[in-house]
Amino acid sequence: MADPSVSRGLHRFAVATAAATLLLVVAGGLVTSTESGLSVPDWPTTYGQNPFTFPVSKWVGGIRFEHTHRLVASTVGLMTVVLAVWLQLREKRQWVRRLGWAALAAVVAQGVLGGLTVLFLLPTAVSVAHACLAQTFFGIAVTLAVVTSPRFAAGESAPSSAVSRASVLATALVFLQLLLGAVMRHTKAGLAIPDFPLAFGRLVPPMTSFAVAIHFAHRVGAVVVACAVAACVVLAVRAGRPGLARMAWFMAVIVAAQGTLGALTVLSKKDVLITTAHVATGALLLGASVVFALISRRSVRAAGVALVAERPLRAGTSPAPAARAEVMAWK
Numbered sequence: 001m002a003d004p005s006v007s008r009g010l011h012r013f014a015v016a017t018a019a020a021t022l023l024l025v026v027a028g029g030l031v032t033s034t035e036s037g038l039s040v041p042d043w044p045t046t047y048g049q050n051p052f053t054f055p056v057s058k059w060v061g062g063i064r065f066e067h068t069h070r071l072v073a074s075t076v077g078l079m080t081v082v083l084a085v086w087l088q089l090r091e092k093r094q095w096v097r098r099l100g101w102a103a104l105a106a107v108v109a110q111g112v113l114g115g116l117t118v119l120f121l122l123p124t125a126v127s128v129a130h131a132c133l134a135q136t137f138f139g140i141a142v143t144l145a146v147v148t149s150p151r152f153a154a155g156e157s158a159p160s161s162a163v164s165r166a167s168v169l170a171t172a173l174v175f176l177q178l179l180l181g182a183v184m185r186h187t188k189a190g191l192a193i194p195d196f197p198l199a200f201g202r203l204v205p206p207m208t209s210f211a212v213a214i215h216f217a218h219r220v221g222a223v224v225v226a227c228a229v230a231a232c233v234v235l236a237v238r239a240g241r242p243g244l245a246r247m248a249w250f251m252a253v254i255v256a257a258q259g260t261l262g263a264l265t266v267l268s269k270k271d272v273l274i275t276t277a278h279v280a281t282g283a284l285l286l287g288a289s290v291v292f293a294l295i296s297r298r299s300v301r302a303a304g305v306a307l308v309a310e311r312p313l314r315a316g317t318s319p320a321p322a323a324r325a326e327v328m329a330w331k
Helices: 004-033 062-090 094-119 124-147 162-186 210-238 242-267 272-296 321-330
Strands: 155-157 298-300
Touching: 004 062, 004 124, 004 272, 062 094, 062 124, 094 124, 124 162, 124 272, 162 210, 162 272, 210 242, 210 272, 242 272, 272 298
Parallel strands: none
Antiparallel strands: 155 298
């Protein structure tokens, strides 16, 4: 078995990689919100220079956003290389090692798509693929951060339940909503419906163009996601697992914030900070839903004591305090 300190170090590095990836999503959102995607017209160089030695004095206007985005992307790429190699050397579970290599493949593909986006002058299909792969990579990074946790590794797969099935559905719906959002942003349909909460003063707007249709689909998707997350809250509370219920409530808070930011994006005529926060919060919701899905399928045994829900204790007996604390942390 690997040294416990090594396991903790690996987990912490995986968490740091996921956090850096969220920062990368924010940086990418700023590039799109400020329309700075072509501020640096060449790739992989920056105005013919090494990106890492490009003078700070030249970081002006849109260059500041695009160049920063590239530097953060390079950092995340390097961290992913280290993580994949570290997993290969220290992780005993084959599927986790493979997921590490999948993360590396995704970040390389993401870099190539980013370059193609610049070289081909922001084609919609490539830009949307770039945005969606970014969210996919973030989901993988979050998964690695969770499954490398010593507590998660010590657990056992739990039977499928209503809450675990709902968590998978909610995660899929969140990703689909992010896809719709990416299409809307990169087809410049963010203000195709200029009013809120109504749409051209109606509940259902006239579908006069693709821009109106994709914008309205994104609004409908927001309602569907909210309902899915509400179902997760109800099921998690009924399951009697406080930790899982707290995560579900956290998702509900994110959904409320995301809906508010979406409305403000329209009402503010796509203010840069609000629009970027909307993108970042969407990624945060995806990450939270991935965590919820993973822990909903996991039960943890501590000191040989099963979860009370799995194996009721005999009358007059109780688990050791340490075991009880570990169980409650994961319930």
